[in-house]
Amino acid sequence: MRLLEASLLDFRNLAEVQLSFSPGVNVLLGDNGHGKTNVLEALNYPALARSFRGARDEELIRFGSEACHLRLAIAEGEKILDIEVGLDRGGRRRMRVDGDEVHRRVELVGRLATVVFDPQTVELVRGGPEMRRRWFDQGISSVDSEYLIHLQAANRALKQKASLLRDVRRGFSSLGTVSRDLETWNAELAAHAAPLVRKRADWLSRAAQAGRDSYMDLSDEKQELQLVYKQGVGSEDPGGTDADFSREILAVLDYITSDEIRRGRCLSGPQTDDVDIILDGVSLRTYGSRGETRTAAISLKLAQAEIVYGMRGVRPVLFFDDIFSELDKDRSRKLQERTAKDHQVFIATARAEDVAGWEPAGASTWTVHEGVVTIR
Amino acid sequence: MDHATPTPREAAKGNDGGEFQSPALERLVRALGRLPGLGRKSATRIALELVQGGGETAAELAESVTAAREQVRTCSRCGAITEDDPCRICCSDKRDSALLCVVASPVDILPFEKAGFFQGRYFVLGRLLSPLDGVRVDDLPFDRLDARIREHDVRELILALDSSVEGEATALYIQRMIEDLDLSLTRLATGIPVGGALAYTDEATLHRAFQFRRSF
Numbered sequence: 001m002r003l004l005e006a007s008l009l010d011f012r013n014l015a016e017v018q019l020s021f022s023p024g025v026n027v028l029l030g031d032n033g034h035g036k037t038n039v040l041e042a043l044n045y046p047a048l049a050r051s052f053r054g055a056r057d058e059e060l061i062r063f064g065s066e067a068c069h070l071r072l073a074i075a076e077g078e079k080i081l082d083i084e085v086g087l088d089r090g091g092r093r094r095m096r097v098d099g100d101e102v103h104r105r106v107e108l109v110g111r112l113a114t115v116v117f118d119p120q121t122v123e124l125v126r127g128g129p130e131m132r133r134r135w136f137d138q139g140i141s142s143v144d145s146e147y148l149i150h151l152q153a154a155n156r157a158l159k160q161k162a163s164l165l166r167d168v169r170r171g172f173s174s175l176g177t178v179s180r181d182l183e184t185w186n187a188e189l190a191a192h193a194a195p196l197v198r199k200r201a202d203w204l205s206r207a208a209q210a211g212r213d214s215y216m217d218l219s220d221e222k223q224e225l226q227l228v229y230k231q232g233v234g235s236e237d238p239g240g241t242d243a244d245f246s247r248e249i250l251a252v253l254d255y256i257t258s259d260e261i262r263r264g265r266c267l268s269g270p271q272t273d274d275v276d277i278i279l280d281g282v283s284l285r286t287y288g289s290r291g292e293t294r295t296a297a298i299s300l301k302l303a304q305a306e307i308v309y310g311m312r313g314v315r316p317v318l319f320f321d322d323i324f325s326e327l328d329k330d331r332s333r334k335l336q337e338r339t340a341k342d343h344q345v346f347i348a349t350a351r352a353e354d355v356a357g358w359e360p361a362g363a364s365t366w367t368v369h370e371g372v373v374t375i376r
Numbered sequence: 377m378d379h380a381t382p383t384p385r386e387a388a389k390g391n392d393g394g395e396f397q398s399p400a401l402e403r404l405v406r407a408l409g410r411l412p413g414l415g416r417k418s419a420t421r422i423a424l425e426l427v428q429g430g431g432e433t434a435a436e437l438a439e440s441v442t443a444a445r446e447q448v449r450t451c452s453r454c455g456a457i458t459e460d461d462p463c464r465i466c467c468s469d470k471r472d473s474a475l476l477c478v479v480a481s482p483v484d485i486l487p488f489e490k491a492g493f494f495q496g497r498y499f500v501l502g503r504l505l506s507p508l509d510g511v512r513v514d515d516l517p518f519d520r521l522d523a524r525i526r527e528h529d530v531r532e533l534i535l536a537l538d539s540s541v542e543g544e545a546t547a548l549y550i551q552r553m554i555e556d557l558d559l560s561l562t563r564l565a566t567g568i569p570v571g572g573a574l575a576y577t578d579e580a581t582l583h584r585a586f587q588f589r590r591s592f
Contacts, residue, residue, distance in 0.1 A: 100576070102578075104578070104580075106578070106579065106580060107578050107579065145579040145580070145583070146579075146580075146583055149580050149583075153541050153544075156541040157541050157545070159508060160505075160506060160507045160508055160541070160542075160545070161507070163507045163508045164507045164512075167507070173512075177512070177514055178512065180513045180549070181505070181507060181512050181513050183552070184505060184513065184545050184548055184549045184552070185507070185545060187545075187548045187552075188541060188544055188545040188548055191544070191548075
């Protein structure tokens, strides 16, 4: 899969930008704060139907403008996909795929497959569990459209349940009156948690294998990277249908209800899932060196790209936002050459020396200065 | 910018930025603006038509609002909107009491009645379970539903609720409530619309339709 062309209008500090891309390597050079990451953020928007930096839609509109607009032409094999997104200050989002309007995020998410490597990537290993959940939630959503539907439903059910528990804690409701409500919302949560947990277990076992291979490739020492899925709602998967599994999960949720009522919040469920990242038997989050942590985080992102290829048969577009300054020269070059072989890649960097001496055939280079993008 | 030509918004507001010179008209605009789906602009257009337009529209509207307020009530058996209590559907002896269709809102009855194929009766819940909006089990008429099922010897309960999280949770509660009763519980199917093109069906709907495919 590759991006052919993009036109951006009033996106962040980019007033009007028209770009045609190289099918191989694309480099954006420029000082920090001039808009390199903004270009990547725009190009990646359709992949998640939101900003990969976690920004709200309104923040993407250029200061002083009422709306922003982006249009991408994407090639997948012989097929060309035309995606348009418009966002305005009233919170409206218009999305079109090949000229037809789509109304829900799930209809856009995953059409464009990408993987983003940015300075935050290392947080995948170092940071809190929410960083790892975001990683696998995005990874699974991009290969399984049903996953996002269950995830959104489970989150909504959790919100409903949390509001019940909050009311009890504040004394607005008595225990007797909400117990039937809690049972009902637990059942609704469990119905969506079962497929979520199964899909996570399956995806993470693929990621474990691909991640181990990538780590071996990138590092000189032959160490073994391992992933262990820590299921928040501790119930065994009995096999059988999703309905069988959701009954098991419901039993656990009902069992902890009295604790949840005492604490006034949801304690356990798919929202507390995590992954242990282990190198040669030792937890990297606690004991990893800087180099190990960084290489592991990059290996996991590469694994995500490998799974997209394995499950959908397409190579995702890779975005490298300012990550080579964090890696030694040798490892940077290994990563660049390894990925550029199979993928279209976009590299944003302030340091020209990160890519100096590396001139893959057909590469395009732009400079980004005060929101203006010029080809070199 | 040309200051001589006011934008439509400025024109609607009047020149002094927001209010009409007539307090009565302003009051009417505000009242209309509180109705669902009407912003200030539409409210202003409607108010001007009512006040300045010819014909009987305004008088008829005023009279019909008052009459409707007096005459319209909800059916004490099923919750439908009616002028007679119990409603026409609940009273009809052509209807099959053994079939009971549960809907969230009185307007959900309309498409069924328009289509005319359903010969059972209805039960309106009023809302769906949603603690975030302050709606709990105790706020919905489940006790009345339970009594209705027992008294009328209902054989099949058909849930015609939204396929949202709130609709699903409400359905789950009803499922548990009637667990020990001897009747069949069904939900409306979700899938590809009749006459709809497969290519334009969204993935979620297609997935449901596939999951619940039937032998042919």
